[in-house]
Amino acid sequence: MKNIDLSLYLVTDNSDDEEKFLKTIEEAILGGVKVVQIREKTADTLDFYNLALKVKKITTKYDVDLIINDRVDVALAIDADGVHVGQSDMPCDVTRRLIGEDKILGVSAATIEEAKKAESDGADYIGTGAVFPTATKDDAPSVTKKDLIEIVESINIPVVAIGGINLDNACELTDTGIAGLSVVSAIMSADNPRKASEELLNIFNS
Secondary structure: OOOOOOOEEEEOOOOOOHHHHHHHHHHHHHOOOOEEEEOOOOOOHHHHHHHHHHHHHHHHHOOOEEEEEOOHHHHHHHOOOEEEEOOOOOOHHHHHHHHOOOOEEEEEOOOHHHHHHHHHOOOOEEEEOOOOOOOOOOOOOOOOHHHHHHHHHHOOOOEEEEOOOOOOOHHHHOOOOOOEEEEOHHHHOOOOHHHHHHHHHHHHHO
């Protein structure tokens, strides 16, 4: 298992204002974010590539892991730290073959079966959700707290919870055995991303 700190995992949303987007990521890292995943569902390949290079400058500066969502080609092109794939993306075992053994591979899984298969196919960690209702991802399956605990207990790789996690509900997940909180809007839309990150990390670590 690769040594990766998943305690506070930022997933970005689409960036209309690039300067603000990059500033938010840097502030979030200063507040304690340990992993940044770039998710650009609608970006053209060149735009995604150029944006990912800019984000990589920031994550490299602070020695934070950079994960690319879905796009194995972009991840390899910028030499990101890893890739995250969903159940409808490139299969986990194929992704592992393409990126090699040294890069981080995360997989979204909403059931014990999906989690076990991802683990056996070479995943380093699992993202499970949506644990709370979320407007960020329309098609995210919902996962109960009981489901989350069962997934955590069924595999030997770390699990991060994602989906609608914010300062008001993060405390509900601290006794589930997860390795971290994965958040989008609670940080990306926060007035003070650094403070939001600090507070989320404090909740998780308490």
